[in-house]
Amino acid sequence: MSTLEVTDVRTCRFPGCDEPVDATPGVGRPSVYCTDPAHNKSAAWRARNAEAGQGQRAAEDEKFPVDAALQRGSMLKAQVTGMAEHFQQQLALLVSELHTIADPDAVAAQIEAVKAGAAEQVASAAARANRAETAMREAEAERAEADAAAEESAAQVDDLRAALEALEQRAATLEKNLVIASEDTVRAATEIATLTEQVAALSAENTAMTAQLFEAREVVTTTAAAKDEALATARDAAVRADAATARADRAEAEAASTRGHLDQVRTERENARAEALVLTGSLATVISERDSATAAAARERSNAEQRVTDVRDALEQQLALLRAEPEQLRTGERE
Structure with missing residues (x-):
């Protein structure tokens, strides 16, 4: 019975390249890139920056990436320091608000305010109900008046129709007279x-x-x-x-x-x-x-x-x- 030997094949570290690394023996550390001369450390670094969305950096950053990183790191450190101070201030305010939330007196004051507001709302609702009832009575009275006016209008329409017929007859007579x-x-x-x-x-x-x-x-x-x-x-x-x-x-x-x-x-x-x-x-x-x-x-x-x-x-x-x-x-x- 034979045993299969599995050999660990390393691939090129250039982004997107699956070729095996160059196994040519040499002095120093073994190569981590394939035999493609364009796949090297600097090219791999630029490719990784491009994949990370940092492809718009200046040419000086590409030439001196460490110095550029140090400069950006100092700026970010200053920003983080300012944010830490702001965070401490906001944290103190948060603690004060939490104390207010846990204060029983504040809770009692809010309960009294809620009760007073509820009483005002109840009184306002009662007043609105009274006004609505009054408006309903007025609407019923207006409806009765509207019904009476409608009946009167119907009578007037009948009278106007009769007058119109008389006028038409008079117009015919006048036409004959003309x-x-x-x-x-x-x-x-x-x-x-x-x-x-x-x-x-x-x-x-x-x-x-x-x-x-x-x-x-x-x-x-x-x-x-x-x-x-x-x-x-x-x-x-x-x-x-x-x-x-x-x-x-x-x-x-x-x-x-x-x-x-x-x-x-x-x-x-x-x-x-x-x-x-x-x-x-x-x-x-x-x-x-x-x-x-x-x-x-x-x-x-x-x-x-x-x-x-x-x-x-x-x-x-x-x-x-x-x-x-x-x-x-x-x-x-x-x-």
Whole structure:
């Protein structure tokens, strides 16, 4: 029976390397790294620092790691010393607080404070309960009022619906009235056009009557001129009669022998007087005709003006009625 010999094979101490160490005999301590020349002490130290998260150190630290470690160690020692002092202070405070926790008087004071707070909370809870009960009563009263208001609102809604139906009926009636008013407006426009034509005809008639009046005035003027001429002739005849009378008187005074001539003169005087009487009658006739023509012209003008006034008043009344009808319809619609 054979016995298996187990040989202890050492591996390279470079991080991550599982190769066996270099077994080449030499002077000094045996090698702990493999045959890879890059696997040495300094490279292994850098690799371990990289694995430990210290790969960002300065190049001087990599060159002189012991000095760097001494410097960092002194800094950490100072920090630990400060932390120890702070720890001692905190420890004294902790001991004081623990004494307070273990003090029966402090416990009794806290129990009394808790009891007082509980009593206050109980009183506050009782007050809140009273307020809640009062609020509940008020809420019930408000609910009753709300129910009454809801019933009243329902009644108002019914009334409003009835009013709305009445308004809709009124609107339909007003719409019909508006259609009728539109038709009346059209008829009124037609009547206005007809009345306008009548006014134009009356205006033409008035113009004609005015022309006739002017002609009558010219006749009166002509008659007045004839009257003036007749008056002048009468005055001339009277002057001639007076002259004849004077001549007759002178003839009678001068000689009685001239009786024949005097008779002739007297005859001429009588003829002149007769002519004067005829002219006076003609003058009276002319004056009468002038007065008649003036009166007739005045009557015709008055009648024409009266007819024009009557027609204008009738037209204005009709226009006022036609203008008032749309306003009445609009007033009815607003009502």
